[in-house]
Amino acid sequence: MSTCIDLRGVRCTLAGRTVLDIERLVVGEGERVALVGHSGAGKSTLLRVLSGFTRPTAGQVSVLGLRLDSPLPPARLRALRCEAGQVLQGLHLVPRLSALENVLIGSLGRITGWRSWVRRYPAHECERAHAALSTVDMLDKASMRTDGLSGGERQKVAIARLLVQAPRLILADEPTAALDPAAAQEICRVLGAATAGATLVSVVHNTALLPLLADRVIGLRQGRVVFDLAQAQVDAAQLAGLYRSGAAEEACERSHDPSALRHRSSDNMDSRLRREHRCTQTAAPAGHSPCH
Numbered sequence: 001m002s003t004c005i006d007l008r009g010v011r012c013t014l015a016g017r018t019v020l021d022i023e024r025l026v027v028g029e030g031e032r033v034a035l036v037g038h039s040g041a042g043k044s045t046l047l048r049v050l051s052g053f054t055r056p057t058a059g060q061v062s063v064l065g066l067r068l069d070s071p072l073p074p075a076r077l078r079a080l081r082c083e084a085g086q087v088l089q090g091l092h093l094v095p096r097l098s099a100l101e102n103v104l105i106g107s108l109g110r111i112t113g114w115r116s117w118v119r120r121y122p123a124h125e126c127e128r129a130h131a132a133l134s135t136v137d138m139l140d141k142a143s144m145r146t147d148g149l150s151g152g153e154r155q156k157v158a159i160a161r162l163l164v165q166a167p168r169l170i171l172a173d174e175p176t177a178a179l180d181p182a183a184a185q186e187i188c189r190v191l192g193a194a195t196a197g198a199t200l201v202s203v204v205h206n207t208a209l210l211p212l213l214a215d216r217v218i219g220l221r222q223g224r225v226v227f228d229l230a231q232a233q234v235d236a237a238q239l240a241g242l243y244r245s246g247a248a249e250e251a252c253e254r255s256h257d258p259s260a261l262r263h264r265s266s267d268n269m270d271s272r273l274r275r276e277h278r279c280t281q282t283a284a285p286a287g288h289s290p291c292h
Helices: 043-051 073-081 099-110 114-118 123-134 151-165 183-193 207-213 235-257 258-262 266-274
Strands: 003-014 017-029 032-036 060-063 084-087 169-173 198-201 216-221 224-232
Touching: 003 043, 003 198, 017 043, 017 198, 017 224, 032 043, 032 084, 032 207, 043 060, 043 084, 043 169, 073 084, 073 099, 084 151, 099 123, 099 151, 123 151, 151 183, 183 207, 216 235, 224 235
Parallel strands: 032 198, 032 216, 084 169, 169 198
Antiparallel strands: 003 017, 003 060, 216 224
């Protein structure tokens, strides 16, 4: 199995606090890995390191053959953005655009020049987008604005966008956040089927969904790996101990360090920024068609 992710001595600090400290982590191509742990355990920080959006304070990070612990030239950074797809809690859909146009955004890594500026997509990319929407059972809502869709439907649009992008690595940060249990299970099944053959790394809080999303589970506590096991080997007692110990250590740390009360974990900071984010892109004019 070829290596997709290789971390060596990776450490990230925030406001003088170590939020990630991983001695060694290797993920092979095609693996499905879930990251579990209490809030602030470093799960989202790890995803940002893997996506290249956060550079570690120390250590070596190799993703898809690219070193991310030092600045990448623009051409290689563009290549990484094409090969590594993301499904975030906020989904990052454009509310005023249709489901079809949001899915077509997944093709922008292959489109250059004026077409990408004015949202005029080649016919073959439109065919891919329609096929992706059909795969997630959303073709009948292709022309609907995404701000008029339900939470589960928006998740499906984000997954269809991934299908069009066709990345080798998929980073999913709580892909079922804010969904009811039935919708969460459906999204996990759709995501699992849609990402077959790609490497999938997911942050998972609802541990009942682990069998649907992962073959391997990595438990994090205070930014460190506590266990790294096959999904079938992870039992309820291990998970309960992970969350219980993590919460106790965090409370103890705060009680002995008043300044910690002023610092939110990087995971929680990200959640706040996502809630505050507002899309400013203007709506498409009436009658606009993205396919030409």
